Amino acid sequence: MSLRQSLKSGKFVITAEIGPPKGVDVNDLLNNAELLRGRVDAVNVTDQQSSIMRLGSLASCALLKERGLEPIVQMTCRDRNRIALQSDLLSAQALGMENILCLTGDYVTLGDHPQAKPVFDLDSVSLLQAARQLEQGHDLAGKELKGSPHFFLGASVTPGAEPIEPQLIKMEKKVKAGAQFFQTQAIFEPRKFEQFMQQAENFNVPVLVGIIVLKSANMARFMNKNIGGVYVPETTIEELDKAQDKTKKGIEIAVRLISEMKSMCQGIHIMAIGLEAKVPALIDAAGL
Numbered sequence: 001m002s003l004r005q006s007l008k009s010g011k012f013v014i015t016a017e018i019g020p021p022k023g024v025d026v027n028d029l030l031n032n033a034e035l036l037r038g039r040v041d042a043v044n045v046t047d048q049q050s051s052i053m054r055l056g057s058l059a060s061c062a063l064l065k066e067r068g069l070e071p072i073v074q075m076t077c078r079d080r081n082r083i084a085l086q087s088d089l090l091s092a093q094a095l096g097m098e099n100i101l102c103l104t105g106d107y108v109t110l111g112d113h114p115q116a117k118p119v120f121d122l123d124s125v126s127l128l129q130a131a132r133q134l135e136q137g138h139d140l141a142g143k144e145l146k147g148s149p150h151f152f153l154g155a156s157v158t159p160g161a162e163p164i165e166p167q168l169i170k171m172e173k174k175v176k177a178g179a180q181f182f183q184t185q186a187i188f189e190p191r192k193f194e195q196f197m198q199q200a201e202n203f204n205v206p207v208l209v210g211i212i213v214l215k216s217a218n219m220a221r222f223m224n225k226n227i228g229g230v231y232v233p234e235t236t237i238e239e240l241d242k243a244q245d246k247t248k249k250g251i252e253i254a255v256r257l258i259s260e261m262k263s264m265c266q267g268i269h270i271m272a273i274g275l276e277a278k279v280p281a282l283i284d285a286a287g288l
Contacts, residue, residue: 003042003070003099004152007181007206013267014288015072015183015208016279017044020055026063029055032276033064039280042099044183044269047074051111058088062095072154073097076105081121082130082140089131093149101154101183102127102174125170128153128177155179157207158229159187159196167229168199175203183269186212186223188232188253190260197264206266211257213275213282214250217241247275251282258286 006013018032033043043064047057061071073092077085092100104124108116122130130140137148155174161167171182187193187209200207214220217240220232236253243249258268268288272279 001041002152003072004180006041007266011041012262012288013042013206013208014040014270014283015042015044015267016040016270016272016276017046018276019046019049019273020057020060022052022054024055026055026060029060030063030067033067033069035277035280037069039283040270041267042070042072044072044074044101047076047103047105048079048111049106051078051106051108051113051116053111053113058092058095061092061097065096070099071097072099072101074101074103075127076103077120077122077124077127078105078108078118079116081119085122085127086130086134086139089134089151090145090149093151098150098152099154100131100151101156102131102179103156124155125173125177128155128174128179132178152180153178154181154183156185157182157200158185159193159200159209160185160189160231161229164196164199167196171200172203175205179205181206181208181266183208184210185227186210186230186271187261188230188236188257190257190264193261194264208267208269209261209265210269210271211254212271212273213247213254213278214240215273215275216246216250247278250275251278251285254282255285258288262286262288 016036020029045057045060057074061073064071102124108118131151134149137145157171158167217237220237223230224232240249
């Protein structure tokens with residue numbers, strides 16, 4: 001069943017994220033993806049996450065598609081202009097992939113090529129609009145296409161941002177531009193997510209809550225300092241500090257968060273960040 005069909009049917013959906021290699025050895029990518037077979041509804045592959053150069057999401061997703069998995073192509077606007085982005089959208093469709101997560105992208109100074117020239121010709125909203133225009137048979141220059149694509153378009157939102165109003169305004173813009181589902185930034189505060197969903201449910205678009213598996217207290221502190229809209233409570237950090245087995249405790253915390261938030265949304269999006277092999281155990285422990 002496709003991601004589109006799963007969400008349309010009302011099924012509680014599970015997606016998980018894996019990172020492509022910095023090189024062409026795809027064994028870890030394929031092994032991590034294989035661990036998710038039959039356990040998740042779709043697999044995201046990141047697109048130069050944190051502005052670090054890696055194998056592309058489009059090529060990685062094509063490898064997953066060949067093996068019968070349901071991929072979600074992440075597409076950021078940082079590195080490509082509108083010509084290249086539209087071309088990649090068409091390429092994804094030609095390779096049989098319809099799920100596209102449209103992202104603006106992190107700034108280049110965060111990554112391993114800080115001297116790179118950022119593009120940002122489009123942003124996440126205008127990329128969604130571009131995809132919709134391609135579906136209608138024309139490119140952004142108004143030129144007619146020979147064969148139109150058909151996408152299932154996703155976008156991101158940050159429920160933990162303060163104030164939340166700008167996120168809701170941007171979310172509404174994304175829905176109007178064509179977003180058909182949302183995957184959220186990581187959430188560690190269920191009450192804040194509940195308040196967000198009380199307002200976001202008016203958009204009538206499926207929301208998959210983002211779950212990050214914490215590996216250490218230092219990782220939590222780093223996110224608090226460097227990732228906007230993400231806050232790991234001090235009580236959670238103390239739990240990790242005191243735990244002898246940090247990975248086990250990180251999974252335990254993730255399971256607790258899933259349990260508290262799964263009734264508020266239409267699914268979960270797991271970002272294991274190096275702990276992909278633990279995702280099946282996390283899904284089992286969460287009773288999913």
